Amino acid sequence: MELGQRLLEGDKKAAARMISLIENDDPHALEILSESYQYTGKAKVIGITGPPGAGKSTLVDKVVKQLRARGKTVGVIAVDPTSPFTGGSILGDRIRMSDLNLDPGVFIRSMGTRGHLGGLSKATLGAVKILDLLGKDFILIETVGVGQSEVDIVKAADSVLMVMVPGLGDDIQAIKAGIMEIGDVFVVNKADRDGADRTKMEIEMMLDFSHQEWRPPVSMAVAVNNKGIDEIVDNLELHLTFLEESGKLMENRVKNSEMEILDLSQTALLKHMTRSDDNRAWLRGLAEKIARRELDPYTGSQMVLDKMITQSIGGGKDENTES
Amino acid sequence: MELGQRLLEGDKKAAARMISLIENDDPHALEILSESYQYTGKAKVIGITGPPGAGKSTLVDKVVKQLRARGKTVGVIAVDPTSPFTGGSILGDRIRMSDLNLDPGVFIRSMGTRGHLGGLSKATLGAVKILDLLGKDFILIETVGVGQSEVDIVKAADSVLMVMVPGLGDDIQAIKAGIMEIGDVFVVNKADRDGADRTKMEIEMMLDFSHQEWRPPVSMAVAVNNKGIDEIVDNLELHLTFLEESGKLMENRVKNSEMEILDLSQTALLKHMTRSDDNRAWLRGLAEKIARRELDPYTGSQMVLDKMITQSIGGGKDENTES
16 A cells, blocks of 8 residues: 555655556556545546647646646646557657656656557546546646547546647548537637637537537637637636536536446456456457358357356456456 | 348348448347358458548548449448537538449448447448448448547458648647558658658658568558549559468458457447446446445446346346346
């Protein structure tokens, strides 16, 4: 429990270490998270997403500084594609260079989207809990891209800031349609570019079709010049107040907890099936039959589930740890 | 088996109907797929992806026409964000307008990324099998976005065409780093724009770090003017020939089958847990405890797995209730 204790005392190094352990699906770290989970839930979690090229990283940088100016401590988790060739992480390099790292009230961590032994969602939500335990008032999760897994991660936040940008070509219509529903607060960044007014108007029009209790505000910003950041943070605070006063904060957290346990169960199933050499060889055999068309994948998946059940009876519930 | 028979006879309407049934996770349609799986595997599957704004849809349109000019029949599956407000699909509208629909040798289908009862991956891979049964020589899967789920779907193809574009801003470095590994053939589209040569050079440099048997070719195109399409299709054919001659086609298909059965098993687990009212109420109860910090999600997910196992023993796979 030493690491857990150090976390609660605000030790940044302990947090960094814990996140690495969670990324590697370390059973002891999961045990610490499990035991200290009761102390989480205090931080407000903000998801930040939007299409590539929207300038999310610069905007996050400025939002963090604004929150700091308002006396809040902040944790940032940047979910980030990892280079398969260099083994490094481009956003990671960027983050290491940020002057925010000099501020003791800020903790920044970039997490690659590849190679998580226990699943990306599990690792990211684990990191959120760790920063919560570390005592951060706000935790920002930034995702690049507009994919389903990335959207799912951002949806686990209390409030979602959607960063749009003028003139990204044809696909932007499709992107907007796909991610509009999850935005609680919108901003048109790079608003000094041509077409910013039109982009804002298009977003407002799409929001007109939605009839929810909360009407997402849409503001303009030029993050690189620090313009419009105040208003973004005001809007996020307004939304969080709305969530608390309407009882929706708890309602959403129940929904998110449901998603999280289902996701953890699915990840555990995958791990179970690929853990032992025997299981992997058996699975490989099934896959070979399927590739040769001697077996179909639907029957194959039923065999996987049956095997999991049989093993759990025979071998006892060895799912927890291997410490 | 009537639908299955009609599929094998090349009936487009049967294919459209089957895909809708698979999207709705219809058990009878899955049974048909299961039984007719032995007749699949003839089509070559090409995944096409790249960042938003790269002009993938126009490029796909031209590639299809080029394949038709070479005497091949083609199926297209466009994986596509669906608007939550209109209930429609923007790419779907685009596709309905395409003149390709008039060609009896082409079948086009757009699939939304939301609301698949059985999971997006399951639905997409099901649609591939259906178009394979329909007798298409080539099946193209186009995904918008660069997310993990979308990348996973494209990875299930025999060959992946990566569409890049000059000047998409900072994020493009990160995107390139994240998706380079899955490209077998690269094209810089919109190559009449400034910076096309530089983009090509950057891709070549990244590929220099990779030492695989197959060196992905990088060509230039201006799809909207039908320029460079020939070379893309030549490169794809070269890669497919390489796969067959090196034995890698079967090797990759074994890997993909393994991914598919694991994915199907995970989807089945999710379905199992959310099927009955009792199960859903029980799950909701767990989630409420977790949101109130009376239970942690790691212990909760273990309870989900335990319950699944118990139900399968007690209720004989057709679970109704359980304490």
